[in-house]
Amino acid sequence: xxxxxxxxxxxxxxxxxxxxxxxxxxxxxxxxxxxxxxxxxxxxxxxxxxxxxxxxxxxxxxxxxxxxxxxxxxxxxxxxxxxxxxxxxxxxxxxxxxxxxxxxxxxxxxxxxx
Amino acid sequence: xxxxxxxxxxxxxxxxxxxxxxxxxxxxxxxxxxxxxxxxxxxxxxxxxxxxxxxxxxxxxxxxxxxxxxxxxxxxxxxxxxxxxxxxxxxxxxxxxxxxxxxxxxxxxxxxxxxxxxxxxxx
Amino acid sequence: xxxxxxxxxxxxxxxxxxxxxxxxxxxxxxxxxxxxxxxxxxxxxxxxxxxxxxxxxxxxxxxxxxxxxxxxxxxxxxxxxxxxxxxxxxxxxxxxxxxxxxxxxxxxxxxxxxxxxxxxxxxxxxxxxxxxxxxxxxxxxxxxxxxxxxxxxxxxxxxxxxxx
Numbered sequence: 001x002x003x004x005x006x007x008x009x010x011x012x013x014x015x016x017x018x019x020x021x022x023x024x025x026x027x028x029x030x031x032x033x034x035x036x037x038x039x040x041x042x043x044x045x046x047x048x049x050x051x052x053x054x055x056x057x058x059x060x061x062x063x064x065x066x067x068x069x070x071x072x073x074x075x076x077x078x079x080x081x082x083x084x085x086x087x088x089x090x091x092x093x094x095x096x097x098x099x100x101x102x103x104x105x106x107x108x109x110x111x112x113x114x
Numbered sequence: 115x116x117x118x119x120x121x122x123x124x125x126x127x128x129x130x131x132x133x134x135x136x137x138x139x140x141x142x143x144x145x146x147x148x149x150x151x152x153x154x155x156x157x158x159x160x161x162x163x164x165x166x167x168x169x170x171x172x173x174x175x176x177x178x179x180x181x182x183x184x185x186x187x188x189x190x191x192x193x194x195x196x197x198x199x200x201x202x203x204x205x206x207x208x209x210x211x212x213x214x215x216x217x218x219x220x221x222x223x224x225x226x227x228x229x230x231x232x233x234x235x236x237x
Numbered sequence: 238x239x240x241x242x243x244x245x246x247x248x249x250x251x252x253x254x255x256x257x258x259x260x261x262x263x264x265x266x267x268x269x270x271x272x273x274x275x276x277x278x279x280x281x282x283x284x285x286x287x288x289x290x291x292x293x294x295x296x297x298x299x300x301x302x303x304x305x306x307x308x309x310x311x312x313x314x315x316x317x318x319x320x321x322x323x324x325x326x327x328x329x330x331x332x333x334x335x336x337x338x339x340x341x342x343x344x345x346x347x348x349x350x351x352x353x354x355x356x357x358x359x360x361x362x363x364x365x366x367x368x369x370x371x372x373x374x375x376x377x378x379x380x381x382x383x384x385x386x387x388x389x390x391x392x393x394x395x396x397x398x399x400x401x
Contacts, residue, residue: 014160014194017161018164019316019317021187022320022321023320024184025171026325027325031372032329034358035316037183038187038358039309039313039352043313045193049194052197055201060257060258064206064255068193068209068212071216073353075220077349077352077353078349079227081358082223083186083223083227084359087230088361090230092177094330100379101331121323125321
């Protein structure tokens with residue numbers, strides 16, 4: 001029974017992983033790619049690790065899987081944030097059909113002010 | 115119109131690959147006491163397909179930061195691959211490899227993004 | 238000093254988890270290593286240790302975890318829909334939202350939650366005035382108040398009770 005629930009979690013995680021990486025190919029600019037892949041791959045890998053924990057139980061591997069879930073959920077958004085901030089500072093443009101860019105407006109306003 | 119055609123072609127190719135992975139009669143030699151292990155051994159190939167998508171973006175990406183994004187995602191994906199390998203082979207040290215890979219990938223991504231900060235995007 | 242004790246407990250728990258079947262020799266080495274780590278880097282771990290005693294904060298933390306997982310699941314379904322649609326229905330842009338949170342931990346958790354929930358990714362933080370710049374995959378409201386109502390409100394109510 002618990003093995004079946006674990007295998008369902010692993011299947012869900014692999015589904016989300018596949019579509020996250022497909023988004024890495026299909027989306028047009030860096031920020032959209034970063035969004036799709038970070039969300040999907042983080043949740044998918046967390047789900048795979050939780051399924052591993054359910055199948056293996058409270059052994060050495062299971063406890064390590066739980067710690068890895070906590071670590072990944074804490075660090076993946078941080079690295080996405082660092083990458084997007086660095087991309088915006090080094091001047092990578094948004095997709096040309098984007099609606100608005102408040103951060104760019106703000107920076108231009110500050111530059112004119114000085 | 116051309117976009118629709120490309121979408122149909124891509125989805126047909128993807129469905130054929132997924133069908134081959136899940137239902138093609140490979141010879142899976144190893145005897146296992148749990149029933150779902152052969153299914154999991156096929157499912158590993160789906161993760162490898164996702165890793166191939168990441169490698170495609172690393173090969174093609176127009177700027178350096180696109181490649182760094184793909185490397186970051188590849189690092190998180192490999193942790194899931196190590197976790198599935200832990201179940202299929204029954205050896206718990208694969209998960210140790212996963213933890214070490216996650217730590218290295220996080221530190222490497224932070225260092226690379228700090229390095230690229232403020233440079234022009236075609237360096 | 239309190240911060241060092243908290244770091245000692247956290248490091249010991251992580252060590253015991255990684256060497257799971259508990260054992261006397263592992264426990265001794267773990268206590269030595271945890272004392273060393275806490276002595277070297279304990280000052281920077283947390284800045285307000287007196288907040289850890291409050292039981293009500295832990296209750297709100299347990300309310301926050303299911304809300305976060307549910308929002309995360311919805312975000313994934315949203316991304317899968319946008320990926321497999323033939324026209325890639327996106328309408329992206331960077332908007333500016335205002336937050337009431339002041340502490341470092343609160344803003345960090347808010348930014349992480351925003352990154353993992355439907356269609357949003359935090360790009361930059363202006364901590365002095367309490368503004369966040371957010372890349373939104375489908376912009377509904379361009380002005381500050383509307384975007385704040387759509388993005389920040391679902392977490393700010395809980396995070397304010399945990400971290401402030």
